[in-house]
Amino acid sequence: MSEYILILVSTILVNNFVLVKFLGLCPFMGVSRKLETATGMSLATTFVLTMSSICSYLANEYLLIPLGLEYLRTMTFILVIAFVVQFTEMVVHKTSPLLYQVLGIFLPLITTNCAVLGVALLNIQERHGFIESALYGFGAAVGFSMVLILFSAMRERIAVADVPEAFKGNSIALITAGLMSLAFMGFAGLVKP
Amino acid sequence: MPFINTSSPHQQNQSSVPDLMRKVLLALIPGALACLYYFGFGVLVNIVIASATALASETIMLNLRHYPVRRYLTDYSALVTAILLALALPATVPWWLTVIATSFAIVIAKQLYGGLGYNPFNPAMIGYVVALIAFPQQMTQWPVPQPGGALGLLDVLLLQLTGTLSDPAILDAVTSATPMDQIKTGIGLNRTIGEISTGALFGTVAGRGWELVNLLFLLGGLWLLWKKVINWQIPVAVLSALFFWSWMFNLYDGDLYSSPFFHLFSGGTMLCAFFIATDPVTASTTHWGRLIYGMGIGILTFIIRNWGGYPDGIAFAVILMNMAVPTIDYYTQPRVFGHQDED
Structure with a gap:
């Protein structure tokens, strides 16, 4: 049990995918201008990340290893992720048009989120089992969502600040992200490797 | 007229x-x-x-x-x-x-x-x-x-x-090293709090010297409260959250976790609670927001002090909670008088 909690603490805080591992920076910068869109993106990413890390684990365990095709791993995972994203989009579209409207463009965008592929590959590298893979994906997604929502609320406030001309927009946002990453270094050592 | x-x-x-x-x-x-x-x-x-x-x-x-x-x-x-x-x-x-x-x-x-x-x-x-x-x-x-x-x-x-x-x-x-640092190293070497705090650096409840420094910062902070320069919510929330959690863990295992008074009068606790966390620009501005913000600082400080890699977690706790302030403010907006909930 405690190792599962450690996986969650590790992925959400200590090895946060955005602020410590620097993965998934494109949606982090791209959709953080408004709190509402950030919340939508977080929900969609959480679902896709958890599903895709489960699916890629299954694909690796029951398809690639028995057939001796480990060298196709990256390509297979990209395919699996694209499939999960497309599948999610179709299901959401049919079952809940309202949610589909809220998530809108963000669903297909998740395919290009490097954190999703990163989680799938790291699961293999760290030799995670089924539950561990699912938790790792879920924790990574929760960490991503938390940081994205906090960041978007900060950006809404910075947008009305008297920032020097040369630093307006993305530059001050990147500086803020850097300072946030500095704060997250305080969690170092919480989980012993 | x-x-x-x-x-x-x-x-x-x-x-x-x-x-x-x-x-x-x-x-x-x-x-x-x-x-x-x-x-x-x-x-x-x-x-x-x-x-x-x-x-x-x-x-x-x-x-x-x-x-x-x-x-x-x-x-x-x-x-x-x-x-x-x-x-x-x-x-x-x-x-x-x-x-x-x-x-x-x-x-x-x-x-x-x-x-x-x-x-x-x-x-x-x-x-x-x-x-x-x-x-x-x-x-x-x-x-x-x-x-x-x-x-x-x-x-x-x-x-x-x-x-x-x-x-x-x-x-x-x-x-x-500071007393807090020594406790952290000592615990790593399987020594108990009681053994470590017999050292020359330790005073009545916390580090020698550090106790008085923190006590005087506390007095200065109380004067600020009396002068209404700072609000009561943040210092009270920081100190009570830190006290509560360190007390609970101290009761659970007194050999591994220092006493709550050690936490309150060590390092930068009082300086942080009254002078740093209360900075009007970076702190939350709503009533409930201030309480959440302060408790967040107290809890994060306790976590980083006990299990983190750095000896004192105060500074990290403050900027981590600064990061959360816009979100906290957004969700704790008081209801505008005369308006009704939408449902």
Whole structure:
């Protein structure tokens, strides 16, 4: 049990995918201008990340290893992720048009989120089992969502600040992200490797 | 009969920014004097270097932006940042470390965001964290608390300005890790709290010297509360959250977790709770928001102190909660009078 909690603490805080591992920076910068869109993106990413890390684990365990095709791993995972994203989009579209409207463009965008592929590959590298893979994906997604929502609320406030001309927009946002990453270094050592 | 028409608010607060900052500086004096008494002239040297750097970098930035220098410099906010940072730095750090930390705090954490009122992070704590991460060795060596200070004025100046001492052997004798750091190392070596705190560095409830420093910062903070410069919610929430969790864990295993009073009177607890966390710009502004913000700082401090890699988690806790302030404010907006919920 405690190792599962450690996986969650590790992925959400200590090895946060955005602020410590620097993965998934494109949606982090791209959709953080408004709190509402950030919340939508977080929900969609959480679902896709958890599903895709489960699916890629299954694909690796029951398809690639028995057939001796480990060298196709990256390509297979990209395919699996694209499939999960497309599948999610179709299901959401049919079952809940309202949610589909809220998530809108963000669903297909998740395919290009490097954190999703990163989680799938790291699961293999760290030799995670089924539950561990699912938790790792879920924790990574929760960490991503938390940081994205906090960041978007900060950006809404910075947008009305008297920032020097040369630093307006993305530059001050990147500086803020850097300072946030500095704060997250305080969690170092919480989980012993 | 003519009526005087004035628009609301009718009861106005007369205090201005320079006035508030002056009161904060006044309230810092007793604690700062205690620091000076126990840690020696290094505290004074830090304060002088940090203040000069802060004023210089603020002037340069204001000049670059073509803003009126005098008006912004005389609001004392740069001075408050510099002095809080100087009090947080160990009293033996070399001069360039103070300069780097202070200029980073003023230039990047404050002026790039547009100056006072816009900075999302507490500048002093950003400066401290930058120094802690970049120069961990210098930042964890504190002078041994000793009435009158362990080093003379000349030795301190020599050490901080040139990095050498007349007799290099003195350095090891007069500096050591803080009590909190020692507890952390001791626990790692499977010793109990009781065994570790028999050391010469420990006093009645916390580190020798540190107790009095924290007590005087507490008094200064209470004076600020009485003068209504700060709100009660944040200090109360910080201290009670820290007290509650350390008490619970101390009850659970007194050999592994220090007493709640040790946590309250060690490191920068009181300085943080009354002077740093209450910074009106970077703290939450709603009633419930302040309580959540303060409790967050208390809990994160406790977590980082006990299980994290850094000896004191105060600075990290403050900037982590600064990060959450816009979100907290967004979700704790009080209902506007006269409006109804949408459902």
